[in-house]
Amino acid sequence: MLTNKRSQATLKSTLTFSGITVNCIKKLKKWEMSGLRRVAWDWDKALKTYRPKPKRFELSIWHKKHWLCSASIGKPTVKGGKLRLDLMESNPNGSSIDGLVTDINVLCYEVYAQAIGATELRITNPVNESVRDYYLSKKGFSYNQKKLLFSGSLKYDR
Amino acid sequence: MTGKKRRELDPDDPDDMEKLRQYAKKAAAKFNPIADPDFEEKGVLCGDGEALLSETEEELYL
Numbered sequence: 001m002l003t004n005k006r007s008q009a010t011l012k013s014t015l016t017f018s019g020i021t022v023n024c025i026k027k028l029k030k031w032e033m034s035g036l037r038r039v040a041w042d043w044d045k046a047l048k049t050y051r052p053k054p055k056r057f058e059l060s061i062w063h064k065k066h067w068l069c070s071a072s073i074g075k076p077t078v079k080g081g082k083l084r085l086d087l088m089e090s091n092p093n094g095s096s097i098d099g100l101v102t103d104i105n106v107l108c109y110e111v112y113a114q115a116i117g118a119t120e121l122r123i124t125n126p127v128n129e130s131v132r133d134y135y136l137s138k139k140g141f142s143y144n145q146k147k148l149l150f151s152g153s154l155k156y157d158r
Numbered sequence: 159m160t161g162k163k164r165r166e167l168d169p170d171d172p173d174d175m176e177k178l179r180q181y182a183k184k185a186a187a188k189f190n191p192i193a194d195p196d197f198e199e200k201g202v203l204c205g206d207g208e209a210l211l212s213e214t215e216e217e218l219y220l
Contacts, residue, residue, distance in 0.1 A: 005193040012191075036200075041207025081163040087205030094200065099193025102203055107189055111182045117164040125206040130198045 005099030015097070016065055017108070020047060020058040020073065027068040028089075036092035038127055043071070046087055050075060057083065057112045061097070061104060069095035072105050076118055083118040085109050102134065 002010045018024065020043075028043040050056045056075040063069050072088035090101040097104065106121070113121055123141075126132040135141045167174040193199075 001191065003192045005195045005197060005199065007195065038201040039207065043207070046207045079163055080166070085204065087207060088203045089201060089205075090199055090203060092201040097193075099195070099197050099199050100191070101199055102197075103189060107185055110185050111178065114181045115167045115169075115178055117166040119164055123204050125209070126204045127202050131203055134194075134197055 002097060002100055004097055008096065010063070010096040014064050015069070015104075016062045018060045018062065020060055020071060024060040024068060024071060028071055031068075031089070031092055034092050037089075038092075043087075043089075047073065055080075055116060057109060059105060059108055061101070063096045067091070067095060069097050070101040070105060072109075074109060076116055080116060081118055082120040082122055083109060083113040083116065084122045084124055086124050088123075102131075 002012060002015075004010065020028075025044060025047070031037060032040075032042065047058075050058070050073055053075050056073060058071075058073045060071045061069045068091055070088065070090045072085060074083060074085040074087075076083050085105065088102070088105055090098065095101070106123070109121055113119070123135060126135060132143060136143060167178055169175065
């Protein structure tokens with residue numbers, strides 16, 4: 001059972017995970033037209049820059065298979081020692097996992113990092129101070145002002 | 159040590175996949191299923207798509 005920031009409960013089993021599919025891109029287009037986003041960049045264009053990267057990690061999280069809760073994309077660095085979480089967006093209209101989207105995404109990226117042998121997770125360009133402070137409260141993450149990213153070392157002996 | 163690549167797991171190796179499952183279980187166990195009510199989590203959370211599109215190949219891999 002998960003509890004979102006409005007104290008509403010959601011069964012874990014109602015969540016499904018996928019890559020960024022055609023259906024997901026359609027939903028992302030709707031987000032872009034909602035006028036509720038914090039920024040205005042185009043997911044479709046961003047995805048095109050990642051498609052040639054075979055080790056990219058793309059993730060969409062769905063509630064009851066039809067409500068897109070979040071989408072994110074990242075990729076390992078050239079030598080593969082670090083995994084970058086480059087873009088992450090939660091549904092601007094809200095979802096059943098509001099307040100948990102970041103943590104669920106980071107958890108999935110950690111597992112992928114383990115699979116590809118990366119030992120560090122980097123979260124780039126946190127959108128505002130609220131998000132930045134949230135990561136700073138997480139154990140193991142530090143903020144690099146110059147590169148505008150968070151670095152978190154991944155401990156595999158937990 | 160961070161930033162130094164470890165051995166990549168082989169998706170066709172049952173032992174490697176079992177290691178990954180165990181790791182996922184441990185990672186999930188430390189996941190807090192209760193959201194912080196004060197955390198404003200809406201819309202874009204990280205990333206600058208416009209900057210990303212203008213990055214050179216070299217910058218992309220920093």
